[in-house]
Every structure is written in C-alpha cells, then in structure tokens.
Amino acid sequence: MxxxxxxxxxxxxxxxxxxxxxxxxxxxxxxxxxxxxxxxxxxxxxxxxxxxxxxxxxxxxxxxxxxxxxxxxxxxxxxxxxxxxxxxxxRRDTKLTSVRADKLEGSDLVRLRGSLRRVDPRGYTDYGPFARQQLEILWRGDESTAWEQIGQTTTDASGTFEATVTGRSGGLWRVRYPGTGHYASDASKSRQITQ
Structure with a gap:
C-alpha cells in the first residue's frame, strides 16, 4: 500500500x-x-x-x-x-482525562479515578468512552526516582475507572494506558495526593 x-x-x-x-x-x-x-x-x-x-x-x-x-x-x-x-x-489516539488521586480520610488508602477516551473508530464522535481496557497504576516517591507499577485497574462500560491502593500515601501518582496495535498509549500527568 x-x-x-x-x-x-x-x-x-x-x-x-x-x-x-x-x-x-x-x-x-x-x-x-x-x-x-x-x-x-x-x-x-x-x-x-x-x-x-x-x-x-x-x-x-x-x-x-x-x-x-x-x-x-x-x-x-x-x-x-x-x-x-x-x-x-x-494508531488511533487515546486520552486519559480527569485523573485524580485522593487519600481516603482516616486511612492509608489512596483512591485513583478518571476516564479513558479514544478516537471513535466508526467516526461518530472525535473521542468516546473506551470500555474494558486495562490500565497501569504508577507511583514514585519523588521527582528523582523512577516510576514503579504498583497496581492495575480496568475501565468500566463508560470508560471510567476507580482503584484503591494501600500503603503509599505520599509521592507522585500517574495512570498509564499501554496501548495496542490499533490504539496509541497515553499517560496522565503526575498527580499528588489532594486532601
């Protein structure tokens, strides 16, 4: 071709x-x-x-x-x-949007949430929900250390996700979509815990 x-x-x-x-x-x-x-x-x-x-x-x-x-x-x-x-x-473009990292009150749990969107392959919309896709949860202690994958989560039927991680209340967080042969990878911006 x-x-x-x-x-x-x-x-x-x-x-x-x-x-x-x-x-x-x-x-x-x-x-x-x-x-x-x-x-x-x-x-x-x-x-x-x-x-x-x-x-x-x-x-x-x-x-x-x-x-x-x-x-x-x-x-x-x-x-x-x-x-x-x-x-x-x-590959078609993907976007991780509205990604947040929050500490759950009175615990050492961190909740990450957001959504994954993709360019619609049928052409109906520019970006639509990307359901049932596995995402990586990444963490690092500070800017000088490397990102470490500490968990995974999967998007639901509406392309949104929510995951809870224990034992790491500080540091920087990010979510990454690894991509496929048809869809490009994407990573969210670094997030710190919001109180």
Missing amino acids: NPAPVGPKEAAVLPQAAEASGGETQPRPVWRSTGPGSVAPARMANGWETWRFLPDKQLNRFYPTGIWTISVTARGAGGRAVTEYASFQF
Whole structure:
C-alpha cells in the first residue's frame, strides 16, 4: 500500500547526484510533482528542495490502523530512478482525562479515578468512552526516582475507572494506558495526593 503523499505534512526530497560538465558530481533535485495542489519547491542553500502538497493530506480517524508505507521516487537527468520507502504504525489516539488521586480520610488508602477516551473508530464522535481496557497504576516517591507499577485497574462500560491502593500515601501518582496495535498509549500527568 503506497498512500503517498499521506503522512508528514512536508517531505524533503533527496537529490540525485548529477554529472556536470567537467565530470564533477553535483547535487541536483530530481523529483517533480505534476499532481493537483502541488506548489513550487522551497530552495535550500545546499541545493536540496522541499516540496509541499496543498491541501495537506493528513491521516484521520477514517483511515484503517496498522502499518503504512510511504514511497518516494526520485528521477535523475539521465532517467535513472531511485525509490525509497518509510513505514510507520498508524494508531488511533487515546486520552486519559480527569485523573485524580485522593487519600481516603482516616486511612492509608489512596483512591485513583478518571476516564479513558479514544478516537471513535466508526467516526461518530472525535473521542468516546473506551470500555474494558486495562490500565497501569504508577507511583514514585519523588521527582528523582523512577516510576514503579504498583497496581492495575480496568475501565468500566463508560470508560471510567476507580482503584484503591494501600500503603503509599505520599509521592507522585500517574495512570498509564499501554496501548495496542490499533490504539496509541497515553499517560496522565503526575498527580499528588489532594486532601
């Protein structure tokens, strides 16, 4: 699958080496676009050119997730062509929202709650509840220590979660969604206990 120019908004085109008079080899931009919406290239000091396609073609929630490959073909003055490929994993976005960490009064229990939302794969809404997903509960004593996974929780049918952890009333807390092949990972901001 070659969805070019889908992907990056701007792509640098690598020049072919072209033989000039006297046998020297000089960089020469060799890729030209004749498609609709192409614009004149921006010239750079080293002889390279950057081409933009207008309007920008960006991946959105209606494209299938998975591994995508972009191909670019450059052609030299003598007709020799070079094709390069780049692949990337396309995943739908997720967001952890309204994450809080509260100490339960009169105990050493900490309650974490919030919700996980995802880009709707059917296109009905931008972000909708992400049900039945496992989340990691992370903790660290202070900014100088590494994050440690101390528990897990699962979102309910409405994408919300609530978990209770014992024995660690101080420090910093965060919740992380590890992601899948179809959905990107996300981590909440660091939270301190609110009284």
